[in-house]
Amino acid sequence: xxxxFNVIPLGILVALATAQTCLxxxxxxxxxxxxxxxxVEHTQGTTKSMxxxxxxxxxxxxxxxxxASFTQLDFSDASVLRLGANTQFSFQSKERIIKLESGxxxxxxxxxxxxxxxxxxxxxxxxxxxxxxxxxxxQGNFSFMVLEGSGTGKVTARxxxxxxxxxxxMATLDKAGGAPKVIAVNMDSLRDISPxxxxxxxxxxxxxxxxxxxxxxxxxxxxxxxxxxxxAAAGLTETSPSLLAxxxxxxxxxxxxxxxxxxxxxxxxTASGAESGSGQNSTPLYVSxxxxxxxxxxxxxxxMVASSxxxxxxxxxxxxxxxxxxxxxxxTAAGGNSTPDTQPPRTLQQPQTPVTPGLATPL
Numbered sequence: 001x002x003x004x005f006n007v008i009p010l011g012i013l014v015a016l017a018t019a020q021t022c023l024x025x026x027x028x029x030x031x032x033x034x035x036x037x038x039x040v041e042h043t044q045g046t047t048k049s050m051x052x053x054x055x056x057x058x059x060x061x062x063x064x065x066x067x068a069s070f071t072q073l074d075f076s077d078a079s080v081l082r083l084g085a086n087t088q089f090s091f092q093s094k095e096r097i098i099k100l101e102s103g104x105x106x107x108x109x110x111x112x113x114x115x116x117x118x119x120x121x122x123x124x125x126x127x128x129x130x131x132x133x134x135x136x137x138x139q140g141n142f143s144f145m146v147l148e149g150s151g152t153g154k155v156t157a158r159x160x161x162x163x164x165x166x167x168x169x170m171a172t173l174d175k176a177g178g179a180p181k182v183i184a185v186n187m188d189s190l191r192d193i194s195p196x197x198x199x200x201x202x203x204x205x206x207x208x209x210x211x212x213x214x215x216x217x218x219x220x221x222x223x224x225x226x227x228x229x230x231x232a233a234a235g236l237t238e239t240s241p242s243l244l245a246x247x248x249x250x251x252x253x254x255x256x257x258x259x260x261x262x263x264x265x266x267x268x269x270t271a272s273g274a275e276s277g278s279g280q281n282s283t284p285l286y287v288s289x290x291x292x293x294x295x296x297x298x299x300x301x302x303x304m305v306a307s308s309x310x311x312x313x314x315x316x317x318x319x320x321x322x323x324x325x326x327x328x329x330x331x332t333a334a335g336g337n338s339t340p341d342t343q344p345p346r347t348l349q350q351p352q353t354p355v356t357p358g359l360a361t362p363l
Contacts (some may be wrong), residue, residue, distance in 0.1 A: 020035045026113045027093045031057045031073040031081070035200055039066030059093045065103065070199045073203075079116070082196050082207050084248065098330040104135040105247045106147075106196040108205040118144060123173045127153040131206035135197070135245040143245035145170035145185065148209035155180055167213045168265065181242050183234050184265040186215035194252040217265050228262035 033040070034057050040051040043062040057063060057073055065087045066069060072293045083089055087103025096117045098107065102122050109116045113129030120136045125144025132153065133145040144165070146153040152164040155171040163180050165171050168187055171180040187210060197204055204210075221224035236243045238254055246263070247254050257263055300311045 013021075014151035026077040027089055028059075028079065028096055029076045029093050029327055030059075031075040031079075033057065034074045034080075035070070035082075037071065037199065038069035040069055040297065041066075042073045058093055061091045062086050062088065070195065072200060072202075072357035076111070077113050079107060079109045079113065081105060082200065082204070084196055096154035098134075100134055100136050100142075102138065103137050104196065104245075106131065106132070106133045106194075106204065110205075118145075120173075124151055124156045125171070126156070127151065130167075131204070133194075133249055134334055135248045137241065137244055137248065139241070141172060141173075141244070143170055143172040143242065143249075145249075147187065147190075148206055148213050170199060170215060170245070171238075173204070174241050180236070181240070183242055184217075185246070186263050186265055187217055189263055190250065193250050193252065196249065221265070226265050228244060228266060229264040229266045230261035230281065231263070233266060234264040258348050297352070 001355070006285055033042075033051050033053050036051050036053050041048055041055065041064040042055065043059060043064070051063065051071060051321055053273070059120075063071065063073070063083065065083050065085055069085050071083050073083075075081065080087075080100070082105065083105035087105060088101035089099070089103070089105065090099045091097060096114055097118060098105070100118055100120055105115060105118075109127075109129055111129030115126060117124050117126040118132070118134045120134070120142030121140065123142045125132065125134060125142075127146055127149065128151055130149025130151065130153075131147040133147060135143045144153060144155050146165055146167050146169060148167050150167075152166055153169075153171075155163045155165065155173065157173055157180065158177060159345075160349050161179070163171055163182065165182055169182055170185050171182045173180045180196040191207075191210060191214070219227065221228060226294065231240075231243055232235070232240075238258055241252060246252075246257055250257070268269070288337075292349050
């Protein structure tokens with residue numbers, strides 16, 4: 001006897017249950033095209049046309065970008081979304097779900113708006129009040145990265161397993177299943193070379209907080225708590241979904257990333273290009289010359305991250321690199337009441353192990 005009920009994958013059930021905790025008074029409602037570069041198509045119902053700046057996009061819309069094409073959408077809740085080349089996107093307003101059918105994106109969601117969930121087709125990434133990037137490739141592999149923010153992102157696999165990641169980390173779920181691959185990405189390099197930054201004249205919201213994370217990474221490297229690494233040291237090969245995602249997000253070829261030795265950040269046990277067996281000495285990717293922070297930049301970076309944490313969390317040794325509680329609706333700039341010079345030594349944030357909390361675990 002056939003069941004009259006549809007079966008919903010466990011991963012989606014967990015993601016939707018988690019999404020309920022993201023809901024806030026502000027819906028995404030609608031957006032508008034702020035920037036349109038090259039071929040960007042806007043479909044409403046059965047009508048497809050070339051997108052135009054200031055044109056409204058609602059949850060019945062589908063947006064497609066062509067090769068070497070980009071667009072920026074500004075939403076009514078002040079969220080900003082940029083789409084890279086060869087990307088298809090739609091959204092659900094009330095649930096605050098971004099449906100990424102293919103391609104790459106970056107999105108900034110102001111604190112206090114209820115966060116956002118990116119649906120990659122049976123797998124999701126969710127976060128509250130921060131800047132994120134995501135990619136879904138042609139094979140169905142899904143990557144989700146948190147660029148800044150004091151809270152944690154949550155990546156839900158098809159089997160319902162949830163993995164937490166922090167600022168500067170990217171989790172990739174292979175289409176074939178299994179645990180996600182979590183890596184730490186060099187934020188300075190990413191921001192310098194990604195077309196999701198460089199192809200737009202305006203500054204991406206959240207940029208100062210991304211810089212704070214980059215400064216903290218540079219400080220770890222400068223003080224030997226961390227090291228720059230190439231793909232081999234990060235456990236990646238030319239066919240790794242994580243590397244393919246970074247190729248899409250940075251605009252670099254796979255070979256260019258394979259030839260680098262500093263796109264990734266790891267602990268100091270494996271220095272860039274050393275003890276990894278990579279034999280790679282070229283450095284097409286880099287921490288910019290401004291990335292070795294002086295004392296004032298270190299203090300500003302720590303203060304900016306700490307300013308978005310509750311006062312009771314400022315003594316936590318893990319908060320400096322994005323740990324601790326989620327932002328409580330604040331965008332306070334550097335120079336708050338924190339005392340970074342007296343904080344105990346930090347340890348480089350490591351990839352989080354998968355957890356399987358209850359269905360209603362809040363972000």
